[in-house]
Amino acid sequence: MTRRKASNIDVRKVNRINVIRAILACERISQPELTQQLEISWPTVLQNVKELIDLGLVEEVGAFASTGGRKPRAFAPVKDAKLAIGIDITQNHIGLVLINLAGDLISFTRSKKTFSMDDSYFRELGQAVDRFVLSSGYEPDRVTGAGISLPGIISADGGVINYSHVLGLVNAPARACTKHIKYPCALINDANAAGLAEMYGLSEHSNAVYLSLSNSVGGAILPAGGFYEGDNLRAGEFGHNTLYPAGKTCYCGKKGCVDPYCSARVLHEHTNGNLNLFFEELAAGDDKLQEVWQDYLQDLSIVINNLRMTFDCDVIVGGYVGGFMEDYIYDLQQLCAKRNTFEQDASYLRLCKYKLEASAVGAALTGVEKYIINL
Ligand SMILES: [Zn+2]
The missing domain is CATH 1.10.10.10 (Winged helix-like DNA-binding domain superfamily/Winged helix DNA-binding domain)
Structure with missing residues (x-):
């Protein structure tokens, strides 16, 4: 540079x-x-x-x-002088948040809606955003911008969704997603957005790696107030690091990736797709789920220790599973510490601050940042 x-x-x-x-x-x-x-x-x-x-x-x-x-x-x-909207698009849900200039979360809602690239999906999204702003009680003209997070690789200029396996997109125009949003709006990768939310307000010298454990595994590399995205914008795709050569087949077609061992699916496939129920029954002492969970933590500790060895900075566990990790973070830290060559403890491992709303908050923060930078 x-x-x-x-x-x-x-x-x-x-x-x-x-x-x-x-x-x-x-x-x-x-x-x-x-x-x-x-x-x-x-x-x-x-x-x-x-x-x-x-x-x-x-x-x-x-x-x-x-x-x-x-x-x-x-x-x-005057924190509420201006506000920003964050929109999180997943395969089956839409999350909406409203935040103020300080990044404080004012409201959050999440509803079921199956993604489609049809214009009607995005028109309804625009209407949902308008209703959401009205229901907040704030005048719409306080909203200075919006951001949309989605599970995909966004081109460097923000104009194209290069690829999204989850949403089934290749080279889709970003404008199709934003045209019914009446505020200035840009797209951001969901894991980057969640990482941005987790890092907001920390010293600009803080480094971290964010590990997203949702229905797929992803992540973000967050050096000193920015993102490291790599030469092909694929940095942080931790779900496709190899965990067990010749192991389980990943959705990407390769064998032994991290994803088929550490995604939320590994857990909720035992409770009819209900992750909440998995953790309820786990806490109630279900033997089978205890076994699944211990195996999961072992695999996760390998992934986390590798991240610590590679990046030598804090690792934040987030995504759907991260939202349930509070009672288990100590166990996970113990497992990570056992693997570590240099350290006796694994206090570098941090629990996410945000839960389901993380990516939407990060997307909204891009709207706040744009406003501040253009003041
Ligand atoms: Zn893979």
């Missing part, structure tokens, strides 16, 4: 973005805290704060107690 020297316009823009981000990250912040955190002069900060107040994004909320001299002024974000 080549670095170019920032022009004055770039510097002004970067300052503006940094000021709004710093204010959005807290409930209230004082004038000295802002200048110290941003390492820019108070007149520059003040100019930006004034403009953000004029835009209705920041408000002055009195003063902090004085530590001698004048009381420092205090500012707070």
Whole structure:
């Protein structure tokens, strides 16, 4: 990557973005805290704060107690001044979320709907989004943007869904998916979206790998505030790493991939496709399911240890199974620690913050980010 020297316009823009981000990250912040955190002069900060107040994004909320001299002024974000919609398309469901500028989840709904590339599917999706916004009680003009997450590889320019095995798509135009959404809208891969949601608000220096354990296994590589997508946009397809050469056949046709061992299907195939029921019966002590679960955790610990060895950063377990992992994360950490060459514990292994709504939140965050970057 080549670095170019920032022009004055770039510097002004970067300052503006940094000021709004710093204010959005807290409930209230004082004038000295802002200048110290941003390492820019108070007149520059003040100019930006004034403009953000004029835009209705920041408000002055009195003063902090004085530590001698004048009381420092205090500012707070108007988090709900702008909102964004996230849409998560899966094979059989649509998830919708509304978030505010700080990334806080305002509402979430998920309904059954079988995916189709027909225009009627997307027209109904557009109508569902409109109803969802109305039911939130917020004026639609506060919605600044939307994002759609789906299980597929999106072209670098965002114009084409290159491939989606789950949705049965090859080189499908993105515009077909977004044209009935009345807000600026872009597509994002579902695992990348979920990873983005998990990383939001953390230090820009944090690295992590997100492992999505849903009806298929996927993931995202999240170095220092960005994505690593690879030369062919296929990075993070952990479901097709080889776990057992000559093992079970994967949906991709190859033998021994991670997917047929670690997807949610491996579990819910024992409870009529109902993952909730699997975990209920597991907790109730069903012997057969205990055995299935122990095998699953063993296989998963190999996958996770390989990720830790490859990337040397936090690993976040998410997807449908991640949503049920709370009571078992310690067991899984123990298994991972046993495999590790260098570490005694596996505290690098983290549970996802979001459950079913993760990808939709990440998609909505792309709308928030676009708004902030263009301020
Ligand atoms: Zn495979």
